[in-house]
Amino acid sequence: MAPDQLSRVFAALADPTRRDIVARLATADATVNELAEPYAVTVQAVSKHLKVLEDAGLVSRSRQAQRRPVHLEAEVFDLMTKWIERYRRQAEARYRRLDEVLRDMPDEPTPT
Numbered sequence: 130m131a132p133d134q135l136s137r138v139f140a141a142l143a144d145p146t147r148r149d150i151v152a153r154l155a156t157a158d159a160t161v162n163e164l165a166e167p168y169a170v171t172v173q174a175v176s177k178h179l180k181v182l183e184d185a186g187l188v189s190r191s192r193q194a195q196r197r198p199v200h201l202e203a204e205v206f207d208l209m210t211k212w213i214e215r216y217r218r219q220a221e222a223r224y225r226r227l228d229e230v231l232r233d234m235p236d237e238p239t240p241t
Contacts, residue, residue, distance in 0.1 A: 134186060135212055138205055141185035146170075147178050151187060154201035164199065 142148050150164055165175040179199060182188040186205045190197055 134205075135208055137185040138187060138209060141181045141187055144178070144181075147182055150175070150178060150182065151201060154188060154199060155203075158198040158200045160196060160198055 142151065146168065153159065153164065161172055161176055161179065164179070165172045168175060179188060179190075183190065187202055189200050189202055191200060
């Protein structure tokens with residue numbers, strides 16, 4: 130069974146190089162060669178990273194004459210945000226309940 134898209138996205142972003150590539154693409158599209166410049170790895174290694182990001186739906190590649198820019202697909206972040214937000218709300222509700230319990234507790238312990 131193939132992993133769901135959310136799992137592929139989080140797995141793709143588990144690598145720091147891929148996270149850095151995503152951060153760089155957030156500012157502007159770039160070619161593979163441009164993306165490879167700051168890393169001490171081959172262009173082929175960056176291409177493999179891009180393939181993982183592309184399979185997860187985080188980036189796409191297009192053709193503009195001789196240039197093949199890589200584009201960040203920001204819509205995928207909506208999927209991640211919804212997932213994170215659901216659990217954030219649940220955690221906040223738990224903390225609110227804990228705050229209520231702590232507020233209702235007596236300040237001093239009762240002697241036994």
